[in-house]
Amino acid sequence: MLRSRGGYWLLLLVALVLPLVLTPSFFRHIMTMTLMYACMAQAWNIVGGYAGQIALGNVVFFGLGAYSAALGFVKFGLSPWLGLLIGIVVSATVAAVIGWASFKTSGIYFAIATLGIGELARTLFVSWRWAEGSVGIEMPILPSSLLNFQFHGARLPYYYMILGLLVLYFWIVTRIGNSRFGYYLRTISVSEIAAEAVGIDVLHYKMVAFVLAAVMTSVCGTFYNQYLLYIDPWSVFPSTISMMMLFITVFGGVGTAIGPVIGAAILIPLGELTRGALGGQGKGIDYLINSVLMVAITILEPRGVLQLLRWLSGRKERKHDQSA
Amino acid sequence: MLAQLLANGILMGSVFALIASGLAFIYGPLNLVNFAHGDLVMTSMYVAFLCADRLHVRIWLALPITFVIMGIIGLLDYRFLVRPVLHAPRLAQALTTHGFGVGLQALALFFMGPDFRTISNVTFSGTLSVASLNVGVARFMAGVAGVVAFALLYVFLQYSKTGKAVQAIAMNREAAALIGIDLERMYALSLVISMLCVGVAGVFLSQFYYIFPVVGPPLLSMAWVAMVIGGFGSMPGAFIGGIIVGLTQAISGYVMNPALKDAIMYIIFVGLMAFKPRGLFGW
């Protein structure tokens, strides 16, 4: 994808150093959120990009991860790390049920089912009094430590944690791409009939992809709870987050490992800056920009920004050859 | 009390059925799921709201105004967002229609704000009392509108030349093209008809339903469930599906915590998907 392996290491180096250079907390917040969205987009990439299944409600796993940690701690005194595991189990179960019910029928059912679960989760949590409903859950402040999964002051550890997670997710997706699992997913994405005929248990692989994406997204939700220390149904279950996961991946380059990273790196800061610049008047403008970009990229260059970059660097190479 | 619930359920169900039919009109002939469908209903609700609130017109004038506006939106939607992805992978279709829907939500949020709106000078107010049933006039008219619109649609499909052409395309696109049906015009027409359904539903809903930017997605879910229950490709099926959805909503809203009625709907949907994806009448 990038010119050489070195390109990736350079990116990593930049990411490692960036928060030390851009010190204002506003920038660090944007960078942390960018990395978190890149992680969630990467998760979506597995089920939506590689396996080609249109999952429209992955935010449900984000919210479940967040609430598992929050409720676990506030109601039962469980460590957020345990909350992380609970979130994973709950998300995996939800994904398994929805997947099993819908994967045997056409992909549209799956799309609608996932769209519905996101909406449903929000309305359920809003009216669930035990989970504090609309009021949301505030995490008690604990001393900064890895064990407590809270960091105060500069809050740099959050950034490096999520960066580490992204590196892990990137590695996972790269490994998938070069394995039988990846070849199988890409075949399923194009022709399930052919996939079955060559020995692929289509139902099984779709389930694995979806459950994996759910688990990966859930971890981000737990992170978010610990990062913000306050969640409510509107902030952790909105359909806009689902849309962003999709959109970031497609914008950047669906079905590639670096696509979600590129997409997040462009779109999240763009969104934050738009919201910041327009203030209260900007209600909805960032969504509007997102939706316009989403439609534009789908129609004009469905392979995303990555394809545009390749085309540009291809042109540079040709020009170089001509002048040589 | 039960009769009251059934009455409300059937009336709302009739509106859901109309919305579902609008969705079916695009899914059948164009083989495309319009993820913006719910948001288009939202848009027509706001248009109706503005007609009442700013132009101070009654519903009888609001209806044609909404038709025109929704028709234009439909044609623009078809030309710029739907046509480019008619033969593209499902993901591309989902993205453009979903993107359009979110765009509509954003516009609604920007121009109208997030608050829940209601029309203050409604055309239909008061309650009808029949036997021991009390039904809001607005709800009653919405139910009637749903049935009337649906009947007109059905007659159009079954008895008019154009209607049969639309059915032909839904059944077999290539064969329809081979016998000389102008696919392009039929696609555009299907979209416009879908918008008319949306327009009627939105205008009548605006008389009693809360209007807010994100009212769309739940409506889309319910329309879809109605289509699934009734079975894809079947218009009477979509109608019955809508009625069933309306009844389920009404009954479960009464029997249990109203917040759970969406959950019940969803469980029904998942169950159907797992065990009877063809629905009651579908292919």
Add this chain to the structure above:
Amino acid sequence: MTKVLEVLGLTKRFGGLIANHNITLDCAEGEVLGIIGPNGAGKTTLLNCINGQLRPDSGQVLLAGHNIAGSLPHVACKLGISRTFQIVQVVDSMTVLANVMVGAFVRSTKVSHAQAEAEEALDFVGIQALAEAPVSSLTLAQKRKVEFARALAAHPKVLLLDELLAGLTSTEIKEMTARIDQVRKRGVAILWIEHVMEAIMPVADRIFVLCFGEKLAEGKPAEVAHDKRCIEAYLGEDTDVES
């Protein structure tokens, strides 16, 4: 010769239409059974019932004596049935090599092993030069070969071919037919649906004629070619044919 594949009394209905009625046939190791018949005879439906894409309403599909009727296609594939499709089902976004590797993966999970098998299959079919080409850039004949190679990469016991030669030039037909012959020599049982008579008649060991879902005739190519019922089925009742 051992019978690898046996179909006994297979029936498949679609609503009121009987696509396959009480079909019985068999195919042995290293045998080519040609399946011919007019359009709509139920040939592809038969193939679909054998590889599991459709569940037959009654009857058995015995693979080495074991009934697999109604099993999912991926199970049939793992047990040794591979196939090609009338409308080529290849993955446009992957390279030729990657497509064929997908076929090889049914025998092993390792990428290196699948790659070696795929290269061998490409070599056999004669398109090794195209290995790195994206499938989207290929001609129909080349795509057919890719699908053929993919089916072979799984080292099947039974190979189902569905109109492999449709739309090919006569040179391409000769090439493909030669390859099919070589596959037969490896001991694979081949069920081959075909319309291109000049290709299938010389190569097949036996021919099975399907018409309106029923078996019309079965036997050596020469016998079947002279069978009046078959001539009528293909060309109409009043035709006077000297073949």
